[in-house]
Amino acid sequence: MSTILSFIAIQNGKPTRSSFEGLSRARHLAAQHGHTLAAVVLAPDASAFTDEIARYGAQTIYTVSDPIFAQHMNAPVVRALEAVIAQVQPALVVFPSSEGVKDVLGALAVRTHAAVLPDVASFDLADGGVEATRPVMASKFYARVRAEGEPVLVSVRSGSYEATESPADATVEALPFSFDESSLKQTLREVVGAATGGIDLADARVVISAGRGVKDEAGQHLVQELADVLGAAIGASRAVVENGMFPATAQIGQTGKVVSPDLYIGVGISGAIQHVAGMVNSRVIVAINTNPDAPIFEVATYGIVGDLYTVLPLLIEELKKAKAVAA
Amino acid sequence: MKFCVCIKQVPDVTAPIQIRDGELAMDAGRVVLNAYDASAVEEALVLTEQHGGEVEVILIGPDRATETIRKALAMGAAKGTHLVVAEDAELDSASVSKLLADFFQDAGADVILTGKQAQDTDAGLGGAMLAERLGLPYATNAVGLAQEGETLVVTRQGDTGQEIIALPTPCLVTCSNDMNDPRIPSLKGVMGAKRKPIDSRPVVDIPAARVRTLRYEPLPTREPGRVLEGEPHEQAAEVVHLLETEASVL
Numbered sequence: 404m405s406t407i408l409s410f411i412a413i414q415n416g417k418p419t420r421s422s423f424e425g426l427s428r429a430r431h432l433a434a435q436h437g438h439t440l441a442a443v444v445l446a447p448d449a450s451a452f453t454d455e456i457a458r459y460g461a462q463t464i465y466t467v468s469d470p471i472f473a474q475h476m477n478a479p480v481v482r483a484l485e486a487v488i489a490q491v492q493p494a495l496v497v498f499p500s501s502e503g504v505k506d507v508l509g510a511l512a513v514r515t516h517a518a519v520l521p522d523v524a525s526f527d528l529a530d531g532g533v534e535a536t537r538p539v540m541a542s543k544f545y546a547r548v549r550a551e552g553e554p555v556l557v558s559v560r561s562g563s564y565e566a567t568e569s570p571a572d573a574t575v576e577a578l579p580f581s582f583d584e585s586s587l588k589q590t591l592r593e594v595v596g597a598a599t600g601g602i603d604l605a606d607a608r609v610v611i612s613a614g615r616g617v618k619d620e621a622g623q624h625l626v627q628e629l630a631d632v633l634g635a636a637i638g639a640s641r642a643v644v645e646n647g648m649f650p651a652t653a654q655i656g657q658t659g660k661v662v663s664p665d666l667y668i669g670v671g672i673s674g675a676i677q678h679v680a681g682m683v684n685s686r687v688i689v690a691i692n693t694n695p696d697a698p699i700f701e702v703a704t705y706g707i708v709g710d711l712y713t714v715l716p717l718l719i720e721e722l723k724k725a726k727a728v729a730a
Numbered sequence: 731m732k733f734c735v736c737i738k739q740v741p742d743v744t745a746p747i748q749i750r751d752g753e754l755a756m757d758a759g760r761v762v763l764n765a766y767d768a769s770a771v772e773e774a775l776v777l778t779e780q781h782g783g784e785v786e787v788i789l790i791g792p793d794r795a796t797e798t799i800r801k802a803l804a805m806g807a808a809k810g811t812h813l814v815v816a817e818d819a820e821l822d823s824a825s826v827s828k829l830l831a832d833f834f835q836d837a838g839a840d841v842i843l844t845g846k847q848a849q850d851t852d853a854g855l856g857g858a859m860l861a862e863r864l865g866l867p868y869a870t871n872a873v874g875l876a877q878e879g880e881t882l883v884v885t886r887q888g889d890t891g892q893e894i895i896a897l898p899t900p901c902l903v904t905c906s907n908d909m910n911d912p913r914i915p916s917l918k919g920v921m922g923a924k925r926k927p928i929d930s931r932p933v934v935d936i937p938a939a940r941v942r943t944l945r946y947e948p949l950p951t952r953e954p955g956r957v958l959e960g961e962p963h964e965q966a967a968e969v970v971h972l973l974e975t976e977a978s979v980l
Contacts, residue, residue, distance in 0.1 A: 414889055425881035457840040468761065475888055477858070477868070502889045506870045509858030511825065518940040522854050534875065536947065539851055541743040544754070547944040548849075588901075590865035592883075592894040603890070609979075633980075634948070641908070651887055657852065658907055666979040675745075681954070687977045689969060695957070705972055707965045725970050725980060 405553075407433045408465075408493035410484070411444040411456055412501050413472075413697070418444070418452055420606040423459050423566035425559045428526070429497045430460040430569060432547060436528050438494065440571075445472045445480060449478055450577065457573035464573050465491065467580045475503045476591050477510065479582045481639035485514045487578060493554050495533060497526075500558040500661070501605065503632040518550035520557045524684075533557060540606020541657055542680030549580050561605050562684045596650055604653065607636035612655055612682065613648070616671015616692060616711050622721045623648060624669055625715040632722045638662060639674045640678050656681035674699025691715070731783040731877070731899060733774035734839035735807070736830055736860070737767040739791050739798035752945030761794070766845025768912035770905040773875050774843055775806045775913070776871045781877050784808050786839070790829055792817040796928060797840060798927040801924035804915030810928040813838070815936060822939035827859035834864055839900065841882060846871050846904040857904035868902040869895045874911050 411418045426442055427569050433440040442461035449466035456464050471479045484507070488496065498504045500522045501575040512519040518533075520526065524545065526535035533555040536545040579698045606611065610684050612632045617623060630637050639649035641656060655662055657680040667685035672678065674690070674697055682688070683702055690703035691711050707714055745760035763771075765806070774785040787802040790794055795808040799810035813829055815821065834842065842861075847854035854870070861868035873892065874885030884903055886893040897903070915923070958965045974980045 464748055475893065477870075481862075502871060502887065505854055506886075506888075507858070509827070509855035510862035510868075512824065512855065513827070513862040518822075520941065521855055534944070537852075538949070539946075540741070540747060540754070541849060541852075542949070543743065543747060544749060545947040545949055547947060548941060549944055550941045560936050561818060588898055590870065590896040592896055594888070594891040594893050596891045605889075645908070652889075652891060654908075657849075658846075666973065666977075683949075687973065688952075688980050689953070691974070700955070700957060702952050702955070704953075704955040705969050706955055706976065707962075707969060708957060709962050709965065713962050714966060717963050718969065721966045721970040722980075725974060729980075 404437055404439060406439045406441050406491055407494045408491055409440070409442045409461065409679060410487070410496065410498045411442050411452065411502070412499050412503060412601060413446045413452065418455060419501065419603070420566055421500055421501065421559070421561035424561065424564045425497040425499050426456070426459045426461065427567045428559065428564040435689055439463070441491060441493070443467070443484070445483050445669070447473050450575065453573065453575045458568045458570050460569040460571045460602065461573050462571055463526040464575050466575060466577045468577065469580050469582060471582055471584070474591055474594060475506070476589070477506045478587055478589065480507045481510045481514060482582060484511055486580065488515045490578065495528065496554055496556045498556065498558040500560050504558050508556060512556055515554060517551050517554045517556045520548055520550050520555065522558055522560055524560055524563050526557050536675065538680065541676050542683070543676070560661050562661070566714050575694055596652060602634070602636040604636045604638055604655070604660050604662055607662070608664050609633045609635035609666045610662050610668070610685070611635045612636050612638035612667060612669050612672055613643055614669065614672030615642045617643060617648065622712065628719055629668070629715055632719055632726070635640065640672050640675070669703070670697050670715065673686065673697040674702065731781070731840035733778060733783060733785045733841045733843060734837065735767065735770045735774050735785065735787045735788050735802070736842065736844040736856070737771065737787050737798060737802055738764045738845070738848050739789065739795040739932055740764045740848055743849055749946050749948060754946050761798070764845050764848050765907050766847060766849065766905060769907045769909045770804050770843040770845050771807060772910045772912040773905055773952060775824040775933060776910070777875065777877050786810065788813070788830065790821070790826055790933070799928055800923045801915065803926045805913055806919065809926060811957040812928055812930045814930055814932045819936055820938065820939045820942065823853050823855035823859055825937040825939050827856050827863055828937045830860050831863035841899055842866070842902040844902070844904045844907050857902060861902040864902070866900055866902045867897050869897060870904040871906050872903050873901060873906050875909065909941045
């Protein structure tokens with residue numbers, strides 16, 4: 404019997420939903436193959452998260468607490484996870500595919516002699532290896548890939564699995580960690596433009612995404628108002644991030660964030676393949692665009708051909724009415 | 731400072747590609763310099779134009795990938811190294827980073843740049859693997875790069891904000907295409923590239939790959955959606971109704 408280890412990423416002071424999606428998938432695989440399920444969390448005070456993690460069925464929760472984890476830096480994360488993997492000897496380590504994870508996965512694989520399958524849409528244990536599907540060629544196709552050996556590191560795109568609770572009596576094991584800061588060659592000077600209090604895009608249930616059709620401040624306000632009515636996070640296409648109308652943290656797509664909310668509303672977005680790569684797994688997609696031939700309509704559940712400056716005020720009004728009736 | 735940029739030749743993902751018997755079928759001629767690597771080359775050129783230094787490129791690929799090295803030389807790089815492998819060589823990120831690490835043990839560079847991922851596999855592992863093998867500090871997903879003496883200041887797009895990271899040289903940085911718009915080589919650049927040196931070295935021992943692609947599959951298709959008819963106020967009312975009832979997401 405071996406162990407499946409699930410990495411729980413902390414963002415804005417709490418575990419990310421995609422971490423629990425990975426942990427839930429790991430729990431199913433552990434049950435199916437008779438493995439034990441463990442989780443690992445790194446934070447200034449990692450013990451603060453163990454109750455929540457236990458709700459998703461981890462039997463053992465390894466905590467590594469150190470002030471250095473207050474902000475993301477690759478070297479200490481790699482060192483800590485290397486030590487945990489050396490102790491736990493897992494067959495498989497499951498990560499949420501966040502920017503923080505992408506930053507450490509390659510280095511960790513080298514240090515632990517692991518094979519690694521990044522950014523997968525599904526994964527399974529198969530005949531002593533791990534098989535996965537992952538989008539390739541700008542998300543035009545899936546590649547079916549296979550990794551051999553132990554451990555295998557897998558990072559999972561958000562929304563690929565459901566986060567489901569299954570409470571367990573977890574054993575918490577606090578692991579000692581001392582990182583020699585003088586060995587740290589890089590310096591994190593500051594983190595700028597960090598969203599405070601906003602809804603994290605990758606974890607949001609509803610996402611409003613703005614594209615080139617949003618041309619001015621009035622358009623930005625309409626997007627914000629729609630997001631407020633729905634309690635949504637705001638995303639954006641590359642074009643409106645590049646022209647400075649929306650922050651870089653809002654960018655959805657092949658080079659930005661991958662979102663898979665219950666509801667995605669694309670506002671003035673044409674649906675370039677690079678953008679669609681980051682949102683196509685959304686459950687319901689609404690598209691509003693003036694061009695009836697925009698590719699976004701090929702993936703939209705509901706399409707409205709029209710000018711967002713006309714449609715959004717009406718839509719906001721209808722949503723307010725619907726909320727009033729519901730309340 | 732000496733910059734060395736690791737580049738890759740990739741299929742043009744905007745070209746028509748089909749799946750036949752689990753294999754990708756595409757026009758073999760439609761290949762390009764990986765867009766993320768092009769941004770890395772551009773950034774190296776900009777920094778050396780500002781602060782002095784030189785830019786070299788290294789590529790692992792079959793014979794035909796020489797044209798991609800020429801592209802980088804036409805942009806302004808001074809020299810290329812081509813580690814030549816067979817067309818059907820089985821390489822994964824680990825084996826690529828091993829070959830590159832062996833190269834850099836001898837070659838050395840103050841700054842190694844790579845694209846943050848290759849646009850065909852979108853794996854994004856090679857940069858951090860190479861840095862780890864060489865014991866270098868590194869930063870990934872850079873959207874900005876500046877030089878302060880012997881230090882590189884990287885703006886990295888992180889999960890919740892942009893991280894400003896100072897890296898002492900030697901170091902490695904992987905570049906996002908959000909960093910810049912790579913220059914289009916001038917005619918003079920293209921002509922000059924023909925005379926620039928390319929050091930071609932056949933790779934004898936390819937490290938065994940532990941990750942293999944078994945086959946390619948089409949993406950699951952979404953049910954075709956529907957476009958709502960009527961006047962704007964009717965469309966707005968209908969979509970809210972559908973979201974409440976049919977889709978039940980409100």
